Amino acid sequence: MAYAHQQLSINxxxxxxxxxxxxxxxxxxxxxxxxxxxxxxxxxxxxSTTLNILVEPLLKQNPPRLLSYASIFQFLIGRNLLKLxxxxxxHMALRGIEPNAFLGAKMVAMYASxxxxxxxxxxxxxxxxxxxxxxxxxxxxxxxxxCPEKTIGTYFRMHSSGLKGDNFTYPFVLKACADFSSSxxxxxxxxxxxxxxxxxxxxVGTSLIDMYVKCGGVEDAQKLFxxxxxxxxxxxxxxxxxxxxxxxxxxx
Numbered sequence: 001m002a003y004a005h006q007q008l009s010i011n012x013x014x015x016x017x018x019x020x021x022x023x024x025x026x027x028x029x030x031x032x033x034x035x036x037x038x039x040x041x042x043x044x045x046x047x048s049t050t051l052n053i054l055v056e057p058l059l060k061q062n063p064p065r066l067l068s069y070a071s072i073f074q075f076l077i078g079r080n081l082l083k084l085x086x087x088x089x090x091h092m093a094l095r096g097i098e099p100n101a102f103l104g105a106k107m108v109a110m111y112a113s114x115x116x117x118x119x120x121x122x123x124x125x126x127x128x129x130x131x132x133x134x135x136x137x138x139x140x141x142x143x144x145x146x147c148p149e150k151t152i153g154t155y156f157r158m159h160s161s162g163l164k165g166d167n168f169t170y171p172f173v174l175k176a177c178a179d180f181s182s183s184x185x186x187x188x189x190x191x192x193x194x195x196x197x198x199x200x201x202x203x204v205g206t207s208l209i210d211m212y213v214k215c216g217g218v219e220d221a222q223k224l225f226x227x228x229x230x231x232x233x234x235x236x237x238x239x240x241x242x243x244x245x246x247x248x249x250x251x252x
Contacts, residue, residue: 050075051084063095066103073106082114089119099123101131108134112141132163143172151176152185164196171207183215202228206235213242 054075057068069092076085089107092099099107104127111120124130124138135158142151155165155173165173170193177186190208198204205228212221225231225239 047079058091064097066097066100069097069099070103070106073103073110076110076114077106078113080114082111082116085110085114086119099127101127101129101134105131105134105137108137108141112137112144117141117145130158130161130163132158132166132169135163136166136168139169139172143176146179148176148180152180152182152189155189159192165192165198166196167198167201167204170198170204174204174207174211178211178214181215183212183217186211186215200229202230202232202235206232206238209235210238213238218242 051072054068054072058064058072061068069088072088073085076088085107104123107123108120111117111123120138120141124134127134135154139151139154139158142148142154151173155169155176158165158169170189173189174186177183177189186208190211193199193201193204193208205224208224209221212218212224221239221242225235228235
């Protein structure tokens with residue numbers, strides 16, 4: 001309860017005020033009039049209206065459904081509304097609601113995209129049965145904050161638990177391998193991606209090329225590029241940039 005009260009007190013003037021004792025007939029606090037954000041020309045009245053729509057089910061459901069919370073956290077991802085996200089999280093705590101893997105993934109993404117990696121980690125660690133979706137969300141969070149060791153460590157923790165990575169997992173993990181300058185770990189991840197049937201995935205393939213190039217394995221990158229059945233402009237750019245760099249070095 002102390003944690004919930006702390007979360008609710010963080011934002012002294014919340015846009016939306018929720019109480020665990022609200023009845024279905026209670027109303028949310030009126031949102032401020034529409035205005036323009038300091039960082040964007042898009043009016044905020046659409047955000048306020050959407051939030052009202054998303055919050056309304058929480059006032060009618062007793063107890064609130066996890067899916068209702070998930071919709072709100074999904075909406076808050078990338079919108080830099082951390083205090084509002086903390087307030088919704090506090091409402092969950094007051095109602096004694098613990099996130100499952102699906103809801104936890106949305107919460108991790110919201111916190112990470114709002115500048116609060118510590119809270120994202122805390123939510124991740126509190127979920128009892130993590131899913132691939134939750135692991136992907138945490139892997140992306142670590143990658144966003146340029147924590148290659150933790151990105152790779154979370155991936156291997158996911159792998160050791162019996163969960164398989166997908167075409168969302170590997171680009172972030174391979175980027176971490178490149179940032180960590182570890183071609184050995186990158187080759188291990190490459191092998192696991194092959195066992196998961198992603199050898200023909202264009203995005204995974206491009207990430208592999210980028211990893212090999214940055215770790216000095218240009219020949220491996222070239223072989224992988226030649227085997228790709230589909231290539232996009234990113235695949236070409238990664239390899240061309242590295243070959244151009246090698247040509248310049250040889251001319252010096």
